[in-house]
Amino acid sequence: MQSTRSAKLDPKQRLDEILVKLRNLSFRITPQRVAILRIFLNSQDHPSVEQVYAQVKADFPSTSLATVYKTVSLLKEVGEILEIGFADGSNRYDGNKPYPHPHLICTRCKRIMDSDIDLVDQIANELEQTSGYRIVSHQIEFFGICPACQK
């Protein structure tokens, strides 16, 4: 279970931090990567690849969708964004809290809200005891209607 959650940094600090990390891992710092990273760090919602692509193209019209996919894959691997998978194959990404945590998803407007709940670690522990699995990660999603859509 992932336990080291970096203290909340402002996006600019975090951007620099990640760029240093990438450089140390001998990945190159390209304008496309910086632009995509910036979009993730500044998104309060949880954008899809397609949404990120649309945004990068605004600043950087030549960027290809393949590059967005490759960058997303890279950022996933180095643990700087979290993938939120959906059954219908419309994945979304969380660049602000890249560790597993529960999400609340409005089935009407598709808004995704973050949520931290301590009980999750308790459940994971309980499951390790009863099942014998060594639990490494999780994906927890609650579906419902958000306050705005209830009105």
Place this chain on the structure above:
Amino acid sequence: MQSTRSAKLDPKQRLDEILVKLRNLSFRITPQRVAILRIFLNSQDHPSVEQVYAQVKADFPSTSLATVYKTVSLLKEVGEILEIGFADGSNRYDGNKPYPHPHLICTRCKRIMDSDIDLVDQIANELEQTSGYRIVSHQIEFFGICPACQK
């Protein structure tokens, strides 16, 4: 939050129950549908569409993949199987406990184990209070290494 969990029936009883339900909803009972349903009810693992397809073809060689997809979609809609979605678009299905419940997934051998945990309803309640969402459903997956794969 779904709360009516039918008492555990043996597969034969449950098959009849579902066939009556489908008939009442004016869906037709075809040999393909019965065969696919049987496979779901007898599977202890959580088969993918492709795996179900392979099994139906053994008994019923003319069955098409499209029919399997359509039947899966139907059974999802009437609430008799549960879809377990994965980020890589390799969905699997639970025909024995078609209500939301946590799964333990071995990332090595891909085995999926069921698990019932009372705390889930508590968490859902807590989230409803703090977020204002009306929670309707959930999807909870824990990833790790199963006992067999740890050796």
Place this chain on the structure above:
DNA sequence: ATACATGCAAAACATTTGCATAAGA
């Protein structure tokens, strides 16, 4: 008899890959 389900092939998506060219280090 008639509406609905099947099976086939084509289409629709999301994502990945191969490769020539461009550009960080």
Place this chain on the structure above:
DNA sequence: TCTTATGCAAATGTTTTGCATGTAT
């Protein structure tokens, strides 16, 4: 300079759809 990243197009894998034919009711 030398290796890695980009961008394009083609390939992949999963799921959906249109339509003629078959079949449950």
